[in-house]
Amino acid sequence: MHITADRIIAFVERVATSIKAERDYLTQLDAAIGDADHGLNLDRGFSVVLTKLPTVADKDIGTILKAVGTTLVSTVGGASGPLYGTAFLRAGMVIGDRQTIGAINLIGAFEAALEGIQSRGKSGRGEKTMIDAIAPGIEAFKAAHFRGIDLLEALEEGLVACEAGMQATIPMLATKGRASYLGERSIGHQDPGATSAYLMAKALVETVRM
Amino acid sequence: MKKLINAPDDVVAEALAGMALAHADLIRVQPDPLVIVRADAPIANKVGIISGGGSGHEPMHGGFVGRGMLDAACPGHIFTSPVPDQMLAATRAVDAGRGVLQIVKNYTGDVMNFEMAAELAAAEGIEVATVITNDDVAVENSTWTAGRRGVGLTVLLEKIVGAAAEAGADLATLTALAQRVNAEGRSMGMALTSCTVPNVGRPGFDLPEGEIELGIGIHGEPGRYRVALAPAAEIAAMLVAPILEDLPFQRGDQVLAFVNGMGGTPLIELYLMYRELHKLLAARGIHIRRQLIGNYITSLDMAGCSFTLLRLDDHLTQLWDAPVLTPALRWGH
Known part of the structure; x- marks a missing residue:
């Protein structure tokens, strides 16, 4: 099974729709332990991304993802702009001028995106960030793929791990980002960044499933 | 919510337009990407001093643009750091060939966006140095947090470093001075x-x-x-x-x-x-x-x-x- 460039466009559109639908929820999560703007900022960024998509609609997957990345960097601000922007940029660089990609390319793209987020955010797992949803998701997807499972099923397994990772941020003590200033008071709240990362992963799986 | 606004989305742009009208002798506001620049920038033979951050902290930083303080400020959306395009535009607007110092408050988003801008400016051959303010003693243990936040000291630092830049200090001297103020x-x-x-x-x-x-x-x-x-x-x-x-x-x-x-x-x-x-x-x-x-x-x-x-x-x-x-x-x- 392969994913074509027009599926990637559909994925990005689905992310934009999902972020818009969950905007207030993300902002609420952020109000509890941050500064109540995560949903607003991402929605602003992906709304601009939607207007840019037609200019790359007939391009290769790398170009599409890089356009998403630069647009997010230029429009989102906060921490999520550089983090998600870097993630899409790095994924686009790894995929390059391909018109279709398979599981191996996806693994490479995911790992490059995660590495980009970790180096830009100087962060790792267990700090109550988006990494706690993304890293286990990638691991589970990769493990499923190397067990010989087909792409969609492997992605589904990845999504389950990603969701569990997101939920696992609830009891965590934040040590990165604005939530870290709350100390113990950050415990008991789900991380907004891990939540938006899960929404993106869910949008990818739903797009591939269609 | 009771506020003197027209529409929530327009607050920052409309306030900046008002500032530009009120202080045309001191500053100009460049649109898209949004930057507040000293009216007479770039100043020959002077290191450019820029800062920025989310809006909602007025008069910081835009109100500190002018002679003897900042050369440019980058206003983000309310409580949201500005984006790298803004800092790059500010850096280009104030660089007079002696480099540019970025004064950044220690917040995860601000630090990352300024860092990306510095990389882009360096790629254009502009010398950029960055000093991060982190004076907030409320954050006790920096090992377990994103580090102390930059707060009130930022205002004093921008004034002091701005004065030294106006007097002709070079980028290395200004960077050391800013670090010293932050430490004190x-x-x-x-x-x-x-x-x-x-x-x-x-x-x-x-x-x-x-x-x-x-x-x-x-x-x-x-x-x-x-x-x-x-x-x-x-x-x-x-x-x-x-x-x-x-x-x-x-x-x-x-x-x-x-x-x-x-x-x-x-x-x-x-x-x-x-x-x-x-x-x-x-x-x-x-x-x-x-x-x-x-x-x-x-x-x-x-x-x-x-x-x-x-x-x-x-x-x-x-x-x-x-x-x-x-x-x-x-x-x-």
């Missing part, structure tokens, strides 16, 4: 009320009547401790004790004492707090050599205040006293 100053803030971001429409946290929040930042985020409302003298003591212990400030030190309002506190209360601060410092044998009282680094309509103390020597005092001409700070002209 500490702040602590408190809130009587939360604040309301126009796009959100309700207060960022819930603070019951009779309680105050200690160790707040400047983004309507909750602080570290919640305690019962107390007389001003006791609140002043709660703010000053962690500042003095942290540096530590010692008997015989000369300081710049800065009492900052969070936006929703009248000046009459800030002066009352200054009197309390003055008494507390006098009792410890610490001499206030210079002072600043007013709303300079705010958090929208939050009621509350912060104290910042900066240890002064003759050199820093001279730079503080040097002429400054900006929308929000001006003397000596």
Whole structure:
């Protein structure tokens, strides 16, 4: 099974729709332990991304993802702009001028995106960030793929791990980002960044499933 | 929500347009990407000084653009860091060939966006140095957090470094000076009320009547401790004790004492707090050599205040006293 460039466009559109639908929820999560703007900022960024998509609609997957990345960097601000922007940029660089990609390319793209987020955010797992949803998701997807499972099923397994990772941020003590200033008071709240990362992963799986 | 606004999404742009109209002699506002630039920038033979951050802290930073302080400021959306395109545009607008110093408050988003901008500017051959302010003593353990936040000291640092840049100091000297100011100053803030971001429409946290929040930042985020409302003298003591212990400030030190309002506190209360601060410092044998009282680094309509103390020597005092001409700070002209 392969994913074509027009599926990637559909994925990005689905992310934009999902972020818009969950905007207030993300902002609420952020109000509890941050500064109540995560949903607003991402929605602003992906709304601009939607207007840019037609200019790359007939391009290769790398170009599409890089356009998403630069647009997010230029429009989102906060921490999520550089983090998600870097993630899409790095994924686009790894995929390059391909018109279709398979599981191996996806693994490479995911790992490059995660590495980009970790180096830009100087962060790792267990700090109550988006990494706690993304890293286990990638691991589970990769493990499923190397067990010989087909792409969609492997992605589904990845999504389950990603969701569990997101939920696992609830009891965590934040040590990165604005939530870290709350100390113990950050415990008991789900991380907004891990939540938006899960929404993106869910949008990818739903797009591939269609 | 009761605010003097037209539409939540237009607040930043409309306020900046008003600022441009009011201070056309000092600043110009460049649209898309949004940057507030000193009217006569770039200044020949001068290192450019830029800063920026989320809006909602007015007059910081745009109100500090002008002679003897910042060359440009990058305003983000309310409480959201600006994007790299803005800092790159600001850097290009103020670079006169001697490099550009970025003054960045220590918040994850600000640091990352300025870092990306610095990489882009360096790729264009512009020399960029960055100094991060992190004076907030409310954040006790930097190992387990994103590090101390940049708060009130940022205002003092921008004034002092701006004066040195105006006098012709080079980028390395200015960077060292900024680091030194950051090392010699500490702040602590408190809130009587939360604040309301126009796009959100309700207060960022819930603070019951009779309680105050200690160790707040400047983004309507909750602080570290919640305690019962107390007389001003006791609140002043709660703010000053962690500042003095942290540096530590010692008997015989000369300081710049800065009492900052969070936006929703009248000046009459800030002066009352200054009197309390003055008494507390006098009792410890610490001499206030210079002072600043007013709303300079705010958090929208939050009621509350912060104290910042900066240890002064003759050199820093001279730079503080040097002429400054900006929308929000001006003397000596």
